[in-house]
Amino acid sequence: MHIPLVDLKANYHSIKKEINQAIQDVLESSSFIMGPYVKKFEEDFAKFCQVKHGIGCANGTAALHLALLAAGIKKDEEVLTVPNTFIATTECISYVGGKIKFVDVSPQTALLDIDLLEKAITKKTKALIAVYLYGQMPDMKRIREIAVDHDLFVIEDAAQAHAAEWNGHQPGFYGDIACFSFFPAKNLGCYGDGGAVITNYDELAEKVRLLVNHGRTTKYEHRIEGYNYRLDALQAAILDVKLSHLSNWTEQRQEHARFYDKNLPAGVGKIIEAKNAKHVYYMYVIRVQQRDALIAYLKQQGIECGIHYPIPLHLQPAYTTYGFRTGQFPVSEQLASEIVSIPMYPELTQKQQQYVIDHIKKFIQR
Numbered sequence: 537m538h539i540p541l542v543d544l545k546a547n548y549h550s551i552k553k554e555i556n557q558a559i560q561d562v563l564e565s566s567s568f569i570m571g572p573y574v575k576k577f578e579e580d581f582a583k584f585c586q587v588k589h590g591i592g593c594a595n596g597t598a599a600l601h602l603a604l605l606a607a608g609i610k611k612d613e614e615v616l617t618v619p620n621t622f623i624a625t626t627e628c629i630s631y632v633g634g635k636i637k638f639v640d641v642s643p644q645t646a647l648l649d650i651d652l653l654e655k656a657i658t659k660k661t662k663a664l665i666a667v668y669l670y671g672q673m674p675d676m677k678r679i680r681e682i683a684v685d686h687d688l689f690v691i692e693d694a695a696q697a698h699a700a701e702w703n704g705h706q707p708g709f710y711g712d713i714a715c716f717s718f719f720p721a722k723n724l725g726c727y728g729d730g731g732a733v734i735t736n737y738d739e740l741a742e743k744v745r746l747l748v749n750h751g752r753t754t755k756y757e758h759r760i761e762g763y764n765y766r767l768d769a770l771q772a773a774i775l776d777v778k779l780s781h782l783s784n785w786t787e788q789r790q791e792h793a794r795f796y797d798k799n800l801p802a803g804v805g806k807i808i809e810a811k812n813a814k815h816v817y818y819m820y821v822i823r824v825q826q827r828d829a830l831i832a833y834l835k836q837q838g839i840e841c842g843i844h845y846p847i848p849l850h851l852q853p854a855y856t857t858y859g860f861r862t863g864q865f866p867v868s869e870q871l872a873s874e875i876v877s878i879p880m881y882p883e884l885t886q887k888q889q890q891y892v893i894d895h896i897k898k899f900i901q902r
């Protein structure tokens with residue numbers, strides 16, 4: 537048996553007719569840049585997220601960059617975030633000249649440890665990027681309260697958390713701006729690169745709309761210098777089809793997670809789903825001592841795994857100039873040495889899951 541970490545082919549085949557038709561429609565319309573397909577997806581996605589404004593963009597990294605620009609972060613101003621995330625979260629801080637400031641995470645959820653947050657805030661701290669790693673939101677109500685007390689701009693990195701919730705509210709509710717990636721493997725993924733920014737604030741939406749398309753007010757009038765960060769019409773049309781399946785796919789991911797929760801052997805550590813969270817399981821992550829040996833063993837059995845992420849950002853070569861030390865963010869470091877992402881996608885069958893579970897059991901009992 538071969539079980540991939542994510543099965544994009546199975547996903548395409550399950551909606552092939554609709555997707556092919558959507559692509560055909562865009563080709564026939566020749567409306568490739570902005571236009572009706574982008575507008576429709578932006579409206580549908582904003583409605584799905586229950587926010588006022590949705591703005592498509594080129595990818596999740598561009599979404600974060602746009603959010604930092606809209607926040608008005610200036611040189612040497614501090615932006616707080618976690619070390620156990622994809623580098624795009626912090627790259628965007630550097631793009632605007634800001635200073636990265638890390639706060640460690642909770643060992644239970646692998647999400648921002650809110651008890652450490654206030655201690656990390658200084659006079660120079662202007663914003664916070666909350667990362668919804670693996671598809672789960674931290675206690676955003678508490679984070680929002682702390683942010684309001686300290687006048688921090690809140691950006692939600694929801695690249696892995698389409699349709700996730702905290703206390704019944706999706707990304708976009710607690711933050712000033714939320715950012716999404718539609719990288720193919722994401723819970724809502726296109727067939728190339730794509731991203732979106734959502735917000736309830738009119739002035740932020742207006743700023744992002746200008747920045748995403750060369751600062752244009754009309755075809756050749758530019759109020760400001762912006763970027764070519766537009767979402768492709770082809771990707772927008774694909775995303776609109778896939779958006780109509782997202783709730784169903786999310787339920788399937790959650791069912792698979794329940795099955796893993798129930799049947800994985802004792803001795804396998806888990807990332808906990810918090811009581812008030814709706815976890816959408818972009819990744820199902822376990823923790824084991826002999827992580828690399830487990831991955832190698834599962835590979836031999838035809839089971840693909842991943843590590844999200846093996847090197848915490850404070851220890852990345854890209855950030856040596858900051859002078860971060862090993863041991864500075866111990867929970868992130870410990871997680872990085874133990875975590876394994878095991879197969880998770882809507883089309884995963886129970887037979888496949890059982891095969892994964894049986895081989896993890898065999899490895900643990902060796």
Ligand SMILES: Cc1ncc(COP(=O)(O)O)c(C=O)c1O
Nearest residue numbers: 595596597622624695717718719
């Ligand atoms: C947490 C997080 N933030 C940002 C990004 C960047 O998204 P993209 O790859 O679409 O630029 C990703 C994508 O992998 C991500 O996982």
